[in-house]
Amino acid sequence: MSGLVHIVEGDLSAQAGIDGLLRACGYRTKAYGSTDEILSQIPDDEGASCILVDVEKPDTDVPDLFDRLNKAGSNLPVICLSGQSDVRSGVKAIKAGAEDFFTKPVASEELIVAIDRAIARHRLASQQESRLRAARQRLLLLTRREREVFDLVIRGKMNKQVAFVLGTTERTVKAHRHKVMEKLQIRSVVELVSCAERLGLLRFADP
Template identity: 40%
Template sequence: MTQDTSPLVFVVDDDASLREALGSLFRSVGMQVELFGSPSEFLDRGPVAAGESCLVLDIRLPGVSGLDFQNQLAKLGNAIPIIFMTGHGDVPMSVRAMKAGAIDFLIKPFRDQDMLDAVSNALALDRERRTADGELSNLKARYESLTAREREVIALVTTGLMNKQIAGELGVSEITVKIHRGHLMEKMGVRTLAELVKIYEALRPVLGK
């Protein structure tokens, strides 16, 4: 059985009729949908699958506000894009949600097309994020394949030091540095110093450098 790779939209709203209406809307354009009456139900579902997804969330919910739930997801490391549904009186709260990373907010009642446009935008952003995360994971795996000495060399090479200077720093011969440099560039999949510097800078936050 093949896995359904169509986009997945989560809806969290305590209004059952609105949940069902949104579910029908998203299914009508070929999206998968999962409906929840509360944030706790969404959390009980477990981890989100690898495909692109987004969360359509009511800003006023019983027990916990949508804004509080947004903060809770961020603390859990869940980077799913969020679109808020809001009443007219909740606009200031929605602006705070946007500043905290929400993709959009729609004032009820909203047009179906406005919701579909917002979800399409959120899914595109999630796809880009997942692609970037995958590329970073690949670069990290390449870095982790380097020997301890090669890691020392890459750290010095990317600061702009010449082979002779690196040799002096490490107490080895210049030819040894050249060999390590060649090996590490091959492992990292780069041909130029500029490429190596760009990759190493991208990895710094992940490596804690």
């Protein structure tokens, strides 16, 4: 499925021009007349997408837009267009969180490259988040004892050490460890540690 671009443009003529260009390049589009309009219906679960917004006053509009998007829980990349050619405004927009900032008129090729990059980043971020959600769900499948074994193994404890800490046998630990790997769909300890790190479970590891 092609990427989706949310076009925020108050000038209907400019909006139609951008919409036509993007559709001709294979994108799906949704148009909004203002930032208030898109913020009232924050896009969600529509696949890889980005927001293309024309801002009148980058210094004030862009920080406010990102503040409101963040509060609404949106993680869509945002590309800003502006009629102002002030370099300082562009820098502020990027610091505020903009994926890219262009002064109008912008070359079609440049805009398409930026949109491709933004959508690719959003697609990758969505895939990573989906994998993390799946890993969190699989983690819930572990029994209390399996979770204890998991927590010790990811901190580098050997089977013998895990057995000592838990007051059980090394053979039992091996059996629990096998179940942990099976339930988490992981094939090696290195992968197990990597998974734990991605889930933020190593922040409280022993020094």
